[in-house]
Amino acid sequence: MHKVDPARAARAHQAGFVAVIGKPNVGKSTLVNALVGDKIAIVSPKPQTTRRVIRGILTRADAQIIFVDTPGIAKLSANQRSLLNRTMVESALNVIDEVDLVVFLTDGSRLPDSADARIGKMLNEKCRAPVLLALNKMDLLKPADVQAVTEAHWALARYADWMRVSATRQTNLDKLLAQILARLPDGPELYPADQITDQTMQAMAAELIREQVLLRTRQEIPHSIAVAIENWEEPRADLTRIAATIFVERDTHKGILIGAGGAMLKQIGQTARAEIESWVGHQVYLELWVKVWEKWRERANRLRELGLGTDNAERGGG
Numbered sequence: 597m598h599k600v601d602p603a604r605a606a607r608a609h610q611a612g613f614v615a616v617i618g619k620p621n622v623g624k625s626t627l628v629n630a631l632v633g634d635k636i637a638i639v640s641p642k643p644q645t646t647r648r649v650i651r652g653i654l655t656r657a658d659a660q661i662i663f664v665d666t667p668g669i670a671k672l673s674a675n676q677r678s679l680l681n682r683t684m685v686e687s688a689l690n691v692i693d694e695v696d697l698v699v700f701l702t703d704g705s706r707l708p709d710s711a712d713a714r715i716g717k718m719l720n721e722k723c724r725a726p727v728l729l730a731l732n733k734m735d736l737l738k739p740a741d742v743q744a745v746t747e748a749h750w751a752l753a754r755y756a757d758w759m760r761v762s763a764t765r766q767t768n769l770d771k772l773l774a775q776i777l778a779r780l781p782d783g784p785e786l787y788p789a790d791q792i793t794d795q796t797m798q799a800m801a802a803e804l805i806r807e808q809v810l811l812r813t814r815q816e817i818p819h820s821i822a823v824a825i826e827n828w829e830e831p832r833a834d835l836t837r838i839a840a841t842i843f844v845e846r847d848t849h850k851g852i853l854i855g856a857g858g859a860m861l862k863q864i865g866q867t868a869r870a871e872i873e874s875w876v877g878h879q880v881y882l883e884l885w886v887k888v889w890e891k892w893r894e895r896a897n898r899l900r901e902l903g904l905g906t907d908n909a910e911r912g913g914g
């Protein structure tokens with residue numbers, strides 16, 4: 597038998613899951629990357645960038661926090677209600693039941709809208725875990741708006757605590773982390789200490805390619821493309837050969853992605869390759885193809901093939 601040492605008990609190891617929930621484009625993935633200290637989720641100025649639930653793991657001596665990045669919970673208009681979009685929203689909502697804590701992230705530089713209000717109402721009605729409000733993009737908040745904006749976000753739901761942050765400038769993230777740790781359960785590490793995400797290298801590579809397409813295209817194209825890794829070989833310890841396909845819904849989109857003389861596809865390939873190289877830590881050969889898959893966003897079998905099916909949200913890590 598051991599005597600309880602109060603100093604030691606106070607430093608018990610903590611571990612738990614923290615979901616980051618909010619409408620599209622408020623900075624959820626930027627925040628998770630900043631908290632984890634590594635890029636595990638792609639980011640873009642286009643709404644609905646994140647399509648799957650992704651876990652990012654922060655391991656410290658005293659705690660392991662598993663941040664769960666989620667697709668933005670959008671208020672879908674009739675023409676946005678594709679099976680893909682409905683699946684994305686559903687997977688984000690499912691996460692709420694599986695975590696120890698929820699960070700409700702909003703764009704704190706402006707007044708909330710009806711999409712924020714709907715999420716706040718849903719959290720009040722359905723969320724059993726404590727909710728922290730994080731008002732992001734404080735770098736864009738005008739001093740004259742501080743009070744009205746803050747009060748309007750406070751009114752959206754009941755919170756255990758709140759914080760103003762900037763995910764891009766990494767302002768107040770230490771304070772947000774302290775609020776999280778104050779509510780994280782005690783427990784042993786749930787993932788190996790060197791693991792930073794539950795995604796495979798292949799899934800991450802596909803995302804890094806998709807990120808380049810998102811950053812270089814406009815209007816309908818960012819939403820209608822998907823990326824699949826077709827082949828992955830490691831002929832040497834310091835070389836990975838990847839063949840990937842970018843799926844589009846129309847021939848005209850295929851033309852735009854390839855570009856004049858193949859220039860666009862070449863740019864996408866070069867930048868994505870450099871990103872993948874820094875992720876795998878050695879040289880990469882990347883071969884990109886573009887293929888038309890009509891209406892893939894409406895087809896359950898296509899979504900499953902791309903790892904975007906609903907069962908994905910319940911996929912265990914490790």
Ligand SMILES: Nc1nc2c(ncn2[C@@H]2O[C@H](COP(=O)(O)OP(=O)(O)OP(=O)(O)O)[C@@H](O)[C@H]2O)c(=O)[nH]1
Pocket residue numbers: 618619620621622623624625626627638639640641642643644645646647666667668669732733734735736761762763764765
């Ligand atoms: N000025 C400013 N921009 C930010 C901040 N955080 C994120 N952004 C920008 O907001 C945009 C959206 O960021 P994401 O992290 O992709 O947003 P998200 O909530 O994950 O979006 P979805 O995955 O589409 O739901 C990007 O252009 C980010 O650079 C911030 O604190 N300040």
Ligand SMILES: [Mg+2]
Pocket residue numbers: 624625626637638639645646666667668
């Ligand atoms: Mg995101």
